Amino acid sequence: MKIRVLFVPLVLVLLCAPLATRAQDKVDLSQSQMPSVVTVPTEALPSGHFDAEAATKAYLAQIPVAARARSDAYFEGGYWLLLWDFLVAVISYWILLHFGISAKMRDFAVRISRFAFVQDLIYWVQFLILTTLLGAPLNIYEGYTREHKYGLATQTFGPWLGDQLKALLVGLILGGLLVAFLFWIVRRLPNTWHIWGAIVTICFNIVFVMIAPVFIFPLFNKITRLDDPKITQPILSMARANGIPAHDVFQIDASKQTTRMSANVSGFGKTMRITLNDNLLRRGSPEEIQEVMGHEMGHYVLHHIYKDILFIAVVTVVFFSLLRWGLDRCLARWGRSWRINGIGDVAVLPLAFLLVTLFGFLFTPIQNTETRTNELEADMYGLNASRQPDGAAQGAIHLGEYRKMSPGPVEEWIFYDHPSGRRRIYNAMRWKAENLQLFQDQLPRPIATEQTK
Numbered sequence: 001m002k003i004r005v006l007f008v009p010l011v012l013v014l015l016c017a018p019l020a021t022r023a024q025d026k027v028d029l030s031q032s033q034m035p036s037v038v039t040v041p042t043e044a045l046p047s048g049h050f051d052a053e054a055a056t057k058a059y060l061a062q063i064p065v066a067a068r069a070r071s072d073a074y075f076e077g078g079y080w081l082l083l084w085d086f087l088v089a090v091i092s093y094w095i096l097l098h099f100g101i102s103a104k105m106r107d108f109a110v111r112i113s114r115f116a117f118v119q120d121l122i123y124w125v126q127f128l129i130l131t132t133l134l135g136a137p138l139n140i141y142e143g144y145t146r147e148h149k150y151g152l153a154t155q156t157f158g159p160w161l162g163d164q165l166k167a168l169l170v171g172l173i174l175g176g177l178l179v180a181f182l183f184w185i186v187r188r189l190p191n192t193w194h195i196w197g198a199i200v201t202i203c204f205n206i207v208f209v210m211i212a213p214v215f216i217f218p219l220f221n222k223i224t225r226l227d228d229p230k231i232t233q234p235i236l237s238m239a240r241a242n243g244i245p246a247h248d249v250f251q252i253d254a255s256k257q258t259t260r261m262s263a264n265v266s267g268f269g270k271t272m273r274i275t276l277n278d279n280l281l282r283r284g285s286p287e288e289i290q291e292v293m294g295h296e297m298g299h300y301v302l303h304h305i306y307k308d309i310l311f312i313a314v315v316t317v318v319f320f321s322l323l324r325w326g327l328d329r330c331l332a333r334w335g336r337s338w339r340i341n342g343i344g345d346v347a348v349l350p351l352a353f354l355l356v357t358l359f360g361f362l363f364t365p366i367q368n369t370e371t372r373t374n375e376l377e378a379d380m381y382g383l384n385a386s387r388q389p390d391g392a393a394q395g396a397i398h399l400g401e402y403r404k405m406s407p408g409p410v411e412e413w414i415f416y417d418h419p420s421g422r423r424r425i426y427n428a429m430r431w432k433a434e435n436l437q438l439f440q441d442q443l444p445r446p447i448a449t450e451q452t453k
Ligand SMILES: [Zn+2]
Pocket: 295, 296, 299, 375, 378
């Protein structure tokens, strides 16, 4: 590939870098942050006239107007980014096809090696680096500048770029192996490749989910066993009470990159584990942490990882069938002018990515609804396991730092991969209303007076 091809995007990146490094301390965020300690409002205390709706409103009223405005603006900006990401990707792939760059990258690969497998790998390296550079200005804005503007990022530009390069390296290796293997299948089985391709991709996905907690996540963060008994005792006790064979709770130093509080279940089989991030441990009350752990245990007990894998498997089969249909039609129409020699020619890759990006974009609300449904189930499990509805409300407010609290129903259906904060607080308060006898000794005082660490 000619160096000239890389020149324009590289200049764009270099122009963006100093802008990005200056972006971090421009905005004073102190007036628009979510309250760190959330108290139980009078309306949410047990009483003969407890009303879940009024309790929800009282919790929401604790959010300062400026904090809500900031979180709404951040989250709504994300709707537009979905569109910009889609457009930038589609235009990048079209440029590679229309200007014959894809064909030139293939020609270069063919000159270097006579083995098709190696040619596909060489093509992949050029393709991934070039599309990464074309998408870099938007990626820097989205992943760095904007995150700093809203006070959600903690990294300076150098370490952030380092993480991006690591991710690129993982993509070069794992993506390259998958792409070369898929093209090997396409050339061997030209009539049924979409079925075998889907099967291989599903297997690849399962292996990736399994190895990621052990081999991929530690490239970016330090994951350690949590050894503070004040936190681990109630969590492990809750795990035993729910029949979960957990001996350890893991902690990840997410504060290296972000101020966001979160936790997750990751892995598959023996690598499955529950991990809390250090922002949650530092800022969450014990009640909140227990509710979050109850939620994560819900994902585990309700087999959400397996269900997700099954769901993605079905989607993969559908996407591969659509891909075959789309590739056949597009190649018949434009294949010759793009100098692509059929479906087994690796130069077809930008077209395949363009079609998958299009399907994925249209598929967003369905994917979000699948995830959101699991999240709602985990919320309800978490409430039953932890019995901490006020911890749940507090958690929802903290997560409101990067999620709009009260969307409309259609907005929630399209864009939310978790129930909205308002819905989560209402569900918690409704649960409390049904279990008021558990809270008879609750006094009008903060549920968290001091931070846990
Ligand atoms: Zn969850």
